[in-house]
Structures are given as C-alpha cells and as structure tokens.
Amino acid sequence: MRRALPAPPSSEEAQRIVGRRVRSFRRRSNLKQVDLAALAGIDRSQLSKLENGYSSPTLDVLLRVARGLERSVSDLVDGIT
Known part of the structure; x- marks a missing residue:
C-alpha cells in the first residue's frame, strides 16, 4: 500500500519559507x-x-x-513543492 505524500505547502507558507532562508543567508553573510x-x-x-x-x-x-x-535560486527554494 502506498503512503500518501505530505501536502505541499500553501503559497503563503512557501513565501514564508523562502523569506526565512533569505534572512538566514543574509545574516550568515553579515549583511x-x-x-x-x-x-x-x-x-x-x-x-x-x-x-x-x-x-x-x-x-x-x-x-x-x-x-x-552569492547563492543559487535553488538554495532559496529547494524542497518547496
């Protein structure tokens, strides 16, 4: 029996995830x-x-x-489907 895949995040949640990643990378770069x-x-x-x-x-x-x-777009959106 197949396991159901988790539901993808809503567009609002995806925006929050990308935003948190941008902030994290920015802070790590001391910008x-x-x-x-x-x-x-x-x-x-x-x-x-x-x-x-x-x-x-x-x-x-x-x-x-x-x-x-100095990152790729995939670093910002990876795993968001």
Missing part, C-alpha cells in the same frame, strides 16, 4: 537589509517584505537576491 538590497538592485522595503513572507517574489527578484547572496 544588513540595506546592503543586500543594494547588491540585488531592489528596494530595502521590497527585501523586508520578502523576508517576512509578505510578498511573492518574481523569478527576476529571486535571481537578483540569490546573486547578491
């Missing part, structure tokens, strides 16, 4: 929000909303943030 925002070419307020799970970032924003963190 302030304003610093990462400048490296990524986005507004600090946009980064704050992303980190707090209040926005659904576009692929372009995820790419910019990942590059600013």
